[in-house]
Amino acid sequence: MKWASVLGITVVVMLITLYEWPKMTKNLKKEKWAFVTLTMAGWLLAVLLVFLPSLPGPNDLIDMIFKPFGKLLQE
Amino acid sequence: MIEKGKISAQQMAIMMYPVIVGTGIISVPAVSAEYAKNDLWISPLWAALIGFVAVYIAFQLHKFYPGQTIMQYTEHIMGRTLGKILGFLYLVFYIQMNGGGIRIYAEFVTGVLLTKTPIIVVISTIVLVCAFAVRGGVEVVARVAQFFFPLYVLSMVVIIVLLFPDLNYKNIFPILADGLIPSMRGAIVPGGWFAEFILVSVLFPYLTNVEKGRKWGMISVFSVMMTFMVTNLLILFVFGETTSRYLYPLFTASRYISIADFLQKLDPVIMAMWVAGSFIKFSVVFYALVICTAQWLNLSNYRPIVFPLGFLTILFSIWGVPSKMVESEYNFIVFPVYSFFVQILIPLLLLSIAFFRRRRPALR
Amino acid sequence: MNTISLKRAVNLMLTFSICLLTLFLTGCWDRVEINDLALVMATGLDKANDNNIELSVQLAIPKAMGGGQGMVGGHGGDKPTIVEKATGKTIFEAMSRLQEKVSRRIFWGHNEVIIIGEKLAREGIQRHIDFFTRHPSPRERSFVFVAKGKAIDTLKVIPDLERSSAEITRELANFKIGMSVTLKELVQMLIGNTRAAALPWIEVEREPENKMGLRVNGTAVFKKDKMVGRINDKVTRGVLWLRNEIKLSAVTFEPKGAEGQISFNLLRSHTELIPKIENGKWKITAKVVTEDDVVENETKLNLMNPKIVKEIEKQLEQEIDDRILMTVKLVQEEMEADIFGFADAFYRHYPDQWSKVKDQWDEKFPEVEVDIKSNAYIRRPGMSTSPQGIPENEVKGK
DSSP: OHHHHHHHHHHHHHHHHHHHGGGSOTTOHHHHHHHHHHHHHHHHHHHHHHHOTTOOOHHHHHHHHHHHHHHHHHO | OOOOOOBOHHHHHHHHHHHHHHHHHHHHHHHHHHHHGGGTTTHHHHHHHHHHHHHHHHHHHHHHSTTOOHHHHHHHHHOHHHHHHHHHHHHHHHHHHHHHHHHHHHHHHHHHTOTTSOHHHHHHHHHHHHHHHHHTOHHHHHHHHHHHHHHHHHHHHHHHHHHGGGOOGGGGOSTTTTOSHHHHHTTHHHHHHHGGGGGHHHHGGGBSOGGGHHHHHHHHHHHHHHHHHHHHHHHHHHHGGGGGGOSSHHHHHHHHOEETTTEEOOHHHHHHHHHHHHHHHHHHHHHHHHHHHHHHTTOSOOGGGHHHHHHHHHHHHHTTOOSHHHHHHIIIIIHHHHHHIIIIIHHHHHHHHHHHHHHHHHHO | OHHHHHHHHHHHHHHHHHHHHGGGGSOOTTOOOGGGEEEEEEEEEEEOSTTOEEEEEEEEOHHHHHTTTTOOSSOTTOOSEEEEEEEESSHHHHHHHHHTTOSSEEEOTTOOEEEEEHHHHHHOOHHHHHHHHHSSSSOTTOEEEEESSOHHHHHHOOOSSSSOHHHHHHHHHHHTSSOOOBHHHHHHHHHSTTOEEEEEEEEEEOOSTTOOEEEEEEEEEEETTEEEEEEOHHHHHHHHHHTTOOOOOEEEEOOTTOSSOEEEEEEEEEEEEEEEEETTEEEEEEEEEEEEEEEEEOSSBOTTOHHHHHHHHHHHHHHHHHHHHHHHHHIIIIIOOOOSOHHHHHHHHOHHHHHHHGGGHHHHGGGOEEEEEEEEEEEEOTTOSSOTTSOGGGOBTO
């Protein structure tokens, strides 16, 4: 099941690439880099989340910083 | 400029309205009720102050740096490195905010209607639709908003009118029994939502009539405030003391409609309208995110990064949020403070620095 | 050449991935066909052994329901509804047991009535109500009743005039001839200041012979969430007056110095509770304004005479006062449960004083002094002038 999810994620990422890549002309070099980086990051994160669903994320960091204030306001 | 489209100030106001109302109306009233009890209808008044401040800050900053979005003038004000760091903070915030908003929407849809549908499907479909709208540019998003806005307002009016026989006006008393504090505490969470009005700073550069931007921004804040007040009053009249016990009070109220035994079970209609409202919200925030990211990376075209960012948004909406309970705790305790910090305090800081930078040459 | 093969490869990839995508389309997860649903029309809750709950549901039989009106006579055996029951520790557990023998998926979206058996009502209803507000399907608009005896017996009634007993109860509730309480209102009562609730009391009616019907006959009175007693039909009317819920009322009395009765039909009525705290004395003044029509006149009085009508209005007011006061006395002395909503009235006008007695409201409520000030207006004499069938010279007040 997990590998199926990875396969699904890969397919989605491939579809995005197939949709976008031909639209980018040669002089859009920076865009291509941005696209590749973001897409790869997305793929990597998605796969990571498949295997480690409880991976601590930015929400936890924000929780740590702002929760005390939030609690303070609501007490 | 990265965006070639132009919108009018009125269109901006119409785009901003669902940004707050779209997700805000789903469950924020219940949280207000928890703290403000039967004064919950006063809470939007306090919360709207934050919205007015946000529009004011955005407009003043735009006056200092015309034609620039918050991403661009942050670099001018703070310097390149610090500006980039701050810009990155904004990007993370907006992708988190949009992910969180989409999660609220998806939790609502799966919670009350599509109970067996995996939430990821609900999330992915709305993000996909939003992505296509965003790829179309600011004009497309604006026109979609213009198209849905009247229907959205109409559906609200319909609920209010049809609920008339079930309203108990006495629930409003006693007014301010414990002073102003409870209503202010009830304003904390909607305040977090109102802070999202700082997003007008991304739209100001694309206005055809910038000088009207502040006026229409304020009108937008005002109409959101009125919407919240009316809906809060409505659910107070319907549910009284039990308001805070319902997760989605306005939706439950719409289910309560029954006119002559045949005009009833209107919730799918309401649901459809809310999906439309949420769609506009996510499109606008998504658009802002894409524009900001493109400017942060100095790209000349933002379209290629729409889908990758959409994909990341989906991940952010599920990352670290295993359940509705966690989602609620985050959105109603952490997010308001986070939102206020990022969307009000930092822009305020930017504005004051910009102000003093401007004055210094004059002093010399 | 190279570009063509690349394009072909891309196309191949696209086709392949689209085929793969179909894997995700296997389930439209929440797809339910209407003919796979068993629609619950009414729910009954009874107490079963060992702290269990007995859930009974009235399910609609679509084929009998649809053609119901077209068939004249004949098919007497075609019941439009069936009643199924199961027991469980909770309602949902009972429901899943029930599902074992119902071939269609049980669907609560059309549940219009919840009937609670007397025994269960006496034990407390709060914990059984939660299911109906938490599960996404049931609606808050469902009407709640307390049944004499077992709830399942009321569900089993197959009426003559309506298609199902669920429909009768719903219509009776809409009439507001007795109390009419939806699930939402019940939850409000339970959580509210009054610490009391009132639900309509429903009985199976076997009169005349061989017929079965349902009748709303009084009100079940709850303290917190436990039923403490029942008040009869007449007293219930007084409760409705005070709660400003009276919609239908026939007032009949004999005017002073006349022979025979006069009946009035209530057009509209409005009651306002005005609380007052004076020197530590808690007092409620109920201001009742009613408008009535004369529908029956057995006396010899000429009701076209404004002077006589004025006199009768006064007596009508007195009659209404007496009725309400009788109710107040009974409820205050015997039930000690604030089903009139006095607590809310005090809370809204005197939030500070209220918070002090909040916890002793049960003791305070019977001490509240009640004063009724009613204003009755007789608007029209109906379609006749002087009483019909009496010679002109015998009519009084010509």
